Amino acid sequence: MGTIKTDTKVMALDQAIRRYVTHADHITIGGFTLSRNPMAAIHEIIRQGICELHIYIHSNGQGFDELVGAGCISKAEIAYSGNGRFAPTCFCFKRQVINNKIMVEDYTNFQMALRFLAGAMGVPFLPTTSCLGTDIINKWGFDIETRKNNSRLSSKKLVVMDNPFSKKTAPEKIVLVPAINPDVTIIHAQRADTTGTTRINGLTFSDIEQAKASKSVIVTCDELLNPGLLNHDPGNNQLPSFCVDAVVHIPFGAYPTACYGLYDYDAQFLDLYRSIASSQERFNLYIKDFILGTKDHAEFIEKACGNRLEQIKADPETGYSDRIKRN
């Protein structure tokens, strides 16, 4: 691979977060529950004390819950807040919602994915027939006044309309969900080059749509490559360079969540996190010790994972590790 050429897009994590994530921004993060959350970047947001964030996610368990617990989030538009076997409902999330510390608007996973896609496509909405007859239509977390007074919120949670192409006598109903165009999207990828071309291995979830929908995009990556190396196989690159504003090289940047092909989730840490997150006092101590008390992700991993790091490294054939303790 040789030496990495410098490029204006390549920067340190603290610099990228400082430049692209601001108090009260509308943000979104990539990954899904316990996979490929941009955890290093999330921890850096917590370290920098950025708050009042408005977040849009589908099912980002671990990353979302840490941001909520740390008090970074004031509003969330979500589909799901659980973390597989490690949290039926994320613990900080549950507590902060009941304590009225964050406002929530509920959609479905498909709807959130469509909203990101609408933003990526540059259209104001996309249609679906999901959720007809449910309270996802009838009950709004942000009422119409709140929406009117906040220019950044969609004017309506969603709109139900008649299908104008219907040939049936009874009109068919269609739900339109509004586009999301966040200020910044942060994703973690296995590989990126210094120009921003990005390759995700395994499932991409909605990362690509989230990035394309956003004003700015930060990609953290386990491996940073020189330009051209990814061009031998363009069909496996999901983001062209012109979609990406900052590229940050962070080995194990998704830890403690999994990064397919490189490392597994740290099941033992996630079990520990369950007990941490179930009390705000314990969670505050965790933030103090593990996040604010470490200067960067490498130190965090050293503290959280220690000598288990070898165990979570993935078998290159299967993409996961058989050496982690899962029960």
Next chain:
Amino acid sequence: MGTIKTDTKVMALDQAIRRYVTHADHITIGGFTLSRNPMAAIHEIIRQGICELHIYIHSNGQGFDELVGAGCISKAEIAYSGNGRFAPTCFCFKRQVINNKIMVEDYTNFQMALRFLAGAMGVPFLPTTSCLGTDIINKWGFDIETRKNNSRLSSKKLVVMDNPFSKKTAPEKIVLVPAINPDVTIIHAQRADTTGTTRINGLTFSDIEQAKASKSVIVTCDELLNPGLLNHDPGNNQLPSFCVDAVVHIPFGAYPTACYGLYDYDAQFLDLYRSIASSQERFNLYIKDFILGTKDHAEFIEKACGNRLEQIKADPETGYSDRIKRN
């Protein structure tokens, strides 16, 4: 690779066309101008004399023009009918339109792609802002009466509506384009396995959306593999087995169009085709000699390409051939 297991989806081309393509069907074909058109299947449709077809395409130059010239098509919803340097406007198409032999409805490439995507997604329409203020909105190839009397046609060419999420005082306009759900989609891929799992190398154009939108799907492929062999790299497989109804093994199945990585377009044949297609008499002779006069694709290639076949084989590094005569 070993011997190919039999599977009910694997069949001969004539059998697949007979089973899945019927007089007056609504069809669509994969590829783009001079790349990856399912030419073997198109020629078999011509051999079987299937006609009155309604076709939906974006920019399928070669395959579309041969179907039109052979009299198989009565209605076409299209975005473009040219073939790169070989035909500014496809010759049979131009003649048959002016002679009122086919009815045409004009959309844009994006709109046709969105219409296939809408069909794939199971929604009646998708929105765009393309074509506002143009005659693509104002002028309809199929008038409202024709549409009312034909249950298979969309009730309207398209619908212009106000954006219901607009926060501006002047409403923003949105164009809704209707979904396409053809009876059958025919695509040609480099590789498929006997269960129908399909891998296209290089650009996929709208093939995937066209296949997912369709009631039936025929995949012709240059290489047919046993089940499981494509599962080592799921990220490169675009169609899962449950999307595919028939798999047909046809080496050079896209000839004379290109199949990235395997063979180039046959520029000399396409130059010849230009003079063939510019006269209906010559085109009729071509059909008689080259298509009806050959029993299958192998014979057609022998006649059309002969000893040039070695020249069009692609360089595995670049995916095309430097040995074809292009000027």
Next chain:
Amino acid sequence: MDYTLKEIMVLCAARKIKNHDIVFCGTGISMLAAVAAKHIYAPDCVIFFETGAIDSKLEKLPLAVSDSRVMYGAQAFCSLVDSFSFMQNKKTGANIVGIIGAAQIDPFGNLNSTMIGEYGDIKARFPGSGGACDVASFVNTNIIFMKLEKRKFVHTLPYITSPGWLAGENSREKQGLNPQGPCAVITDMGIMGFESRTKKMFLQEFYPGIDPETIKEHISFDIDISKARQTIIPKDEELKILREKTDPEKLILN
């Protein structure tokens, strides 16, 4: 052979899966049912995760739908949009069997997995729909997993997250949803179905050793138990495969 209630639940769901079905499953017990079906009854069924993994090899049981274990050896990957589009698409949706759970259920099989209370005054918070509402809106066959408890089987839901038969009769179709509502509610005591006309929940099966009257006592609304019959006892072979092949690490069956 002895068996646990979790085991019979899993097998009851697995038995409903046919060989050419596409099985959409979530985490936990529903994923186990899908894997058990593939191992025991329907080897050619395709297991399909909302995260976009199609026909995963599943040599090890995933602990979440995003687990790398759903990615290894799959037939194809797709995005979240593509994944749910397969359900919304009537051709593929017709072959999809959804298996979902929830915090609460009403007599028509509507589900709450969002909250108790109202926005601004939330008493209890659950994870939210995830893909459950999408599945419940789109697919032709929908199986629900629920633990039988009075506070879970309630007359009126504080929040309808996923549509069941809505208000019964043809109300579901009238709303524009796939006319097929849920087909079964599989609990730890027995299995409920829905009356063909009214779409009201009734007791269809009770597990060996469970008294239908006990089931009735675990439900807040009135339920017809008159048509209930006993569930077929799990065969040794079924239990053996379930324990040895489907969840040998006892990640879910523990």
Next chain:
Amino acid sequence: MDYTLKEIMVLCAARKIKNHDIVFCGTGISMLAAVAAKHIYAPDCVIFFETGAIDSKLEKLPLAVSDSRVMYGAQAFCSLVDSFSFMQNKKTGANIVGIIGAAQIDPFGNLNSTMIGEYGDIKARFPGSGGACDVASFVNTNIIFMKLEKRKFVHTLPYITSPGWLAGENSREKQGLNPQGPCAVITDMGIMGFESRTKKMFLQEFYPGIDPETIKEHISFDIDISKARQTIIPKDEELKILREKTDPEKLILN
């Protein structure tokens, strides 16, 4: 060094491309202009084909946007939907320079590439929009290539395929399109721009040796030639790169 009109046309278009532009091009001369820009003026510009090839290596000149030569060594591939979405998306669309052609053009830069006549009575048929109408609807910078002929530069189009400045003034913005209409029409005799308020076409540049009055005679509608200046003569270096590197096989420049 001598040069052909095709060569000066290509160079005039190429000169309008900046280093961080994303250049959307079609087949033929527009593709050549994009490649020339990359070779001569804007090495970091990204050439982007509607077929979904992004930043193609282009070691050999493609004969169509679907040519395998657009695929080799590209930075990324995407679908047709993704490709046009990059244009419709305001963030990426703002950096995209479109280069399109047509059969006919009117004084406001609207284009016809569909037909002459009416459906049911078609006198002449062209290929159709392809992606041209999409480009013309979405992108901030749009360059039009046209051969200067009276039957091509017409007062009223029989069919508007791609929007220019529509009826002039702010009519384009009012329709809901990207407010930026076409910026230049590059012909084989000179270059037209559009008046900043009225959006009517005027002659901006004439090629060396071409009389502006001759240009006027090749246009069916009245055009202001009073502001026209002579185009900068192609430099030897530009011509050399164009001939030796951009189209050495003379596939388009022949």
